[in-house]
Amino acid sequence: MKIRFKKVINIIILFSFIGVMLFFDISGIFLPDTEISYSERRKLAEFPEFSVEKLLKKDINGNGYFDALEKYLLDQFIARDSFRTLNVATRRYLFMQKDVNDIFTLNDRIFKMEYKLNEKAVERTADIYLKVINKYFSNNNANVYYTIVPDKNYYSAEASGYLSLDYDRMFSIMNEKLSGYNYIDIRGELTENDYYRTDLHWKQEKLFGVANKLLDSMGEAGNIKPDDYEYEIYEGFRGAYYGQAALPIEPDSLIYLTNNEIKNCKVFDYESGKYIDIYAKEKLGTVDTYDVFLHGPRAIITIENPSCTNVKELIIFRDSFGSSLAPLLLSTYSKITLLDIRYVSSSNLGRFIEFSENSDVLFMYNTGTLNTLGQGSIS
Secondary structure (H helix, E strand, O other), rough: HHHHHHHHHHHHHHHHHHHHHHHHHHHHHOOOOOOEEEEOOOEOOOOOOOHHHHHOOOOOOOOOOOHHHHHHHHHOOOOOHHHHHHHHHHHHHOOOOEEEEOOEEOOEEEEEEEOOHHHHHHHHHEEEEEEEHHHOOOOOOOOEEEEEOOHHHHOOOHHOOOOOOOOHHHHHHHHHHHHOOOOOOOOHHOOHEEEEEOOOOEOOOOOOHHHHHHHOOOOOOOOOOOOEEEEEEEEEEEHHHHHOOOOOOOEEEEEEEEEEHHOOOOEEEOOOOEEEEOOOHOOOOOOOOOHOOOOOOOOOEEOOOOOOOOOOOOEEEEHHHHHHHHHHHHOOOOOOEEEOOOOOHHHHHHHHHHHHOOOEEEEEEEEEEEEOOOOOOOO
16 A cells, blocks of 8 residues: 555656646747846847758757757756856855855945955056056156056945955055145045946945046046936846846846937047947947946046047046046046056057147046956966
8 A cells, every 4th residue: 555655656756747847848849039138148049040051050058959959958947047046145145154155235236246356466467557657657747647446346245244355455565656646535535335236336426526526636627416417227237146046036227327428529449449439329238238338347448528628638547436437527638548458458558649738647447347457377
């Protein structure tokens, strides 16, 4: 009797499993495909177009038609993100893990743990700054400044019991190595609320205090006001941390600021050799929506403002945080050059850019970049 009962249970389990699998497979056929996975920050595979040629031949990577079909079925598996959310929620709320894969949340805001401080990388970054200054700006009367953009962990992580960088030590290293140059401290102009909830970046519409502090410190009148701009709003911004968190957190609103002066600027991208717009609106709604600001990572960009009567040039060595800040400084400078020494060697800058006399030069990378920039081969 017991053996018979056990067989019935096994049969029920087997057919239940088959039924569940069939449900997911059939549902996946009839439900519309998902175009983008925000959790993986990539486009998902589309149903492969069938042809006899594709069936018989493989591509240059050795993949055939059925490989493409398998990838499509895996990418479009129903409720794939829901299962991931269930996994994360179980670990956080049932097993009380404070973070999952270095991602944690505070007050409906997503953070990524940054730990620990890489002092050698920070020192080498400062040395790269000095190399650039000595090579290009020591003999042209440039006014050299530097600032450090704090990540949002600076305002919340340690106070909430999470591991974080030793920010005091990082700032101390930079100030010691660059003691002969002007440091602009912008930490007091920012709070946790000035950063996106689902992303690491700061919000452009919250940067008036930062912009004015920088301008005042560089000898220019910082008088940038919110009323000087039109506010363009994109709803549904899912930042870099949104997918990693795998939790039901509301997306952000992304705002970019514009006016006639910004619209009339000429922006040249040295990588493509083309003129581009300040705002890449085609990026809105993609996995890289923040790239709306100056088209994302670029080695060298120049912005010329024909409306500005001040003939002075500003040169910014920056990461992606500078992309959203630069448009706010255009009313003060007739030309702004943005360079990212993560993508172009400092030794080669002179091949592309002729640095003018009496320019203002600003080095501004965020704390996360400073903690890693000096690790690579870039110099």
